[in-house]
Amino acid sequence: xxxxxxxxxxxxxxxxxxxxxxxxxxxxxxxxxxxxxxxxxxxxxxxxxxxxxxxxxxxxxxxxxxxxxxxxxxxxxxxxxxxxxxxxxxxxxxxxxxxxxxxxxxxxxxxxxxxxxxxxxxxxxxxxxxxxxxxxxxxxxxxxxxxxxxxxxxxxxxxxxxxxxxxxxxxxxxxxxxxxxxxxxxxxxxxxxxxxxxxxxxxxxxxxxxxxxxxxxxxxxxxxxxxxxxxxxxxxxxxxxxxxxxxxxxxxxxxxxxxxxxxxxxxxxxxxxxxxxxxxxxxxxxxxxxxxxxxxxxxxxxxxxxxx
Numbered sequence: 001x002x003x004x005x006x007x008x009x010x011x012x013x014x015x016x017x018x019x020x021x022x023x024x025x026x027x028x029x030x031x032x033x034x035x036x037x038x039x040x041x042x043x044x045x046x047x048x049x050x051x052x053x054x055x056x057x058x059x060x061x062x063x064x065x066x067x068x069x070x071x072x073x074x075x076x077x078x079x080x081x082x083x084x085x086x087x088x089x090x091x092x093x094x095x096x097x098x099x100x101x102x103x104x105x106x107x108x109x110x111x112x113x114x115x116x117x118x119x120x121x122x123x124x125x126x127x128x129x130x131x132x133x134x135x136x137x138x139x140x141x142x143x144x145x146x147x148x149x150x151x152x153x154x155x156x157x158x159x160x161x162x163x164x165x166x167x168x169x170x171x172x173x174x175x176x177x178x179x180x181x182x183x184x185x186x187x188x189x190x191x192x193x194x195x196x197x198x199x200x201x202x203x204x205x206x207x208x209x210x211x212x213x214x215x216x217x218x219x220x221x222x223x224x225x226x227x228x229x230x231x232x233x234x235x236x237x238x239x240x241x242x243x244x245x246x247x248x249x250x251x252x253x254x255x256x257x258x259x260x261x262x263x264x265x266x267x268x269x270x271x272x273x274x275x276x277x278x279x280x281x282x283x284x285x286x287x288x289x290x291x292x293x294x295x296x297x298x299x300x301x302x303x304x305x306x307x308x
Contacts, residue, residue: 089119114184118147189221
């Protein structure tokens with residue numbers, strides 16, 4: 001049985017063509033590709049690539065300036081943060097939430113819209129494996145080209161489970177019996193009809209949006225569409241800690257807001273979603289609100305204006 005795509009690049013001694021991440025004494029990272037006869041240069045001196053070729057991962061090399069660097073293969077979270085970018089990348093904290101909360105499993109059939117720089121595509125491909133299917137859609141050809149280069153650089157070549165189409169998802173989606181759909185785009189509500197037709201009953205729609213207005217409109221549109229259960233929405237924030245002796249405190253900098261995530265599950269055909277029984281917050285559907293969801297709110301308890 002052959003190894004999964006990219007597995008050979010993740011273990012064993014360093015080889016020509018491997019990505020190497022150096023960490024200097026101050027914790028700064030430098031990433032490069034091993035080539036025979038080449039040298040890595042810093043303002044603290046240089047060392048030959050040949051010194052690492054054949055060496056075990058976790059080796060320490062010293063430059064001509066006698067500065068020690070720890071050599072490891074970059075983890076996927078490290079790789080996506082340092083990859084060349086066309087569009088902004090999906091941060092590892094959000095990619096991890098998508099993999100967990102959208103329940104991405106080996107062999108899953110996944111559709112992704114908005115490939116960006118290939119960050120989320122790489123996480124999805126590693127989760128579904130060679131026997132899964134990831135069909136990514138990207139409107140911009142230049143972003144698609146950058147994403148292709150980034151994904152193939154990480155896996156060592158084309159991934160057998162990946163197809164990339166340049167164009168709008170709602171105009172080009174032809175996949176059926178899809179397990180998961182991930183939307184990283186400006187207006188995910190425009191794709192709900194196409195997504196609903198493609199998803200299997202019980203399948204998951206996951207949307208990643210940047211602003212509260214996008215989140216609100218997407219949630220209300222999902223409710224209005226009538227083929228999904230009640231959506232869930234959230235965000236994640238990551239704060240690292242400084243730990244040194246008795247000096248234990250949160251770091252001054254943290255990865256705060258990057259985007260909002262929301263998920264909803266496809267209902268069986270012909271099933272109407274149960275009405276929400278909780279009362280909307282006061283003012284949520286007042287006189288000034290013109291978006292979707294007002295009728296359902298009224299049916300489940302009336303608008304705040306009606307309740308006085």
